[in-house]
Amino acid sequence: NAGVTQTPKFQVLKTGQSMTLQCAQDMNHEYMSWYRQDPGMGLRLIHYSVGAGITDQGEVPNGYNVSRSTTEDFPLRLLSAAPSQTSVYFCASSTRDRMNYGYTFGSGTRLTVV
Amino acid sequence: TQLLEQSPQFLSIQEGENLTVYCNSSSVFSSLQWYRQEPGEGPVLLVTVVTGGEVKKLKRLTFQFGDARKDSSLHITAAQPGDTGLYLCAGNQFYFGTGTSLTVIP
Numbered sequence: 001n002a003g004v005t006q007t008p009k010f011q012v013l014k015t016g017q018s019m020t021l022q023c024a025q026d027m028n029h030e031y032m033s034w035y036r037q038d039p040g041m042g043l044r045l046i047h048y049s050v051g052a053g054i055t056d057q058g059e060v061p062n063g064y065n066v067s068r069s070t071t072e073d074f075p076l077r078l079l080s081a082a083p084s085q086t087s088v089y090f091c092a093s094s095t096r097d098r099m100n101y102g103y104t105f106g107s108g109t110r111l112t113v114v
Numbered sequence: 115t116q117l118l119e120q121s122p123q124f125l126s127i128q129e130g131e132n133l134t135v136y137c138n139s140s141s142v143f144s145s146l147q148w149y150r151q152e153p154g155e156g157p158v159l160l161v162t163v164v165t166g167g168e169v170k171k172l173k174r175l176t177f178q179f180g181d182a183r184k185d186s187s188l189h190i191t192a193a194q195p196g197d198t199g200l201y202l203c204a205g206n207q208f209y210f211g212t213g214t215s216l217t218v219i220p
Contacts, residue, residue, distance in 0.1 A: 004156075035210070042118075043157075043202065043210035058208075090156050099145040099207055100164060105156030 002026050006091050006106035013081040013113045021076040021109050023091030029104070031094040032074040033058070034066065036087040037108075043090065049074055050096075081113045117141075118203055118211035126217040130192050135214040137203035138185045144206055146186050148177055151200040151213075193218045 007022045025032065033048035045058030049068040063085060065077040074093075078085060088110050092103040118139045127133055137146070145164045149157035161170050163179035163186065170177045174197075176189040190197055195218045203211045 040212060042212040043204075045208055092156070094207065100162055102147050102159035102162050103149075103157070103204075103207065105158070107154070107156050 004091055004093050004104050004106035006089075006109050008109060009107070010110050011112070013078075013111065015081060015083060015113060017081050018077070018079050019081065021078075021089055021091075021111075023074045023076065023106060024072050025074075025091075025093040025104070026072065027093060027104065028071060029093035030071070030096045032068065033092050033103075034064070034074070034076045035090045035092065036060065037090060038087050046076065046089075078111075081111075083113045085111065086113045087111060118205055118209055120201075120203060120211040120214050122214060123212070124215050124217075126219065127193055129194060129218055129220050132189070132191050133193060133216070134187055134189045135201055135216070136185065136187050137211050139205060140184065141205065142183050144183075146179055146183075147204045147207065148186070148188055149202045149204065151202060152198075157200075157202055190216075195220050 004025045030051045034046040035043040037043050044060050046064050047066040049055045052068050052071050055066050088108050090108050091106045094103050095101045121136050147162045148160045151157040161177045166181045166183045168179045174191045178187050198218050200213045200215050202213045
């Protein structure tokens with residue numbers, strides 16, 4: 001089925017470890033983004049990309065890096081994990097007309113940093 | 115950050131009842147989306163509204179965009195257990211509200 005695929009679904013990290021959350025979409029969407037979801041905080045934008053080779057920061061970018069070498073893939077890197085990064089992470093994609101089209105979300109990665 | 119406030123935060127109702135949830139902001143939005151999220155899954159788009167005063171219907175769900183494009187409401191008629199979930203509004207695709215958690219009791 002077409003859509004947004006996120007891996008892994010669950011991950012436990014120790015403070016200071018690094019890891020990459022993977023996101024891939026097969027809908028040829030130009031626009032991709034990463035959100036984190038915390039209780040009572042809603043979804044907050046971390047980073048986004050409007051196309052291959054172009055990325056920009058969202059509302060809460062500190063501690064995270066992204067790159068967009070292909071249209072399909074948009075990985076999120078945590079260089080040195082901190083307990084404050086414990087959250088559920090969602091990748092989403094949309095067409096260039098995202099205002100009208102809306103996002104397609106992945107099923108999320110639940111990350112715990114101990 | 116363009117703050118979107120949703121109310122109520124939690125809602126528990128009996129099957130067959132009607133309900134309305136609200137999404138309010140002090141900012142004007144070009145478009146507003148409503149999503150429903152089930153536990154363990156990502157949000158799924160329900161509707162997009164773009165014109166002030168616009169009303170859209172999706173079966174038993176009615177969505178309205180405020181005339182000034184600063185607020186929106188979602189009305190559910192004769193709620194069913196399958197409507198249970200977290201309802202999120204999003205402005206201009208970027209900014210999400212904190213959500214309304216709805217439980218419909220059979």
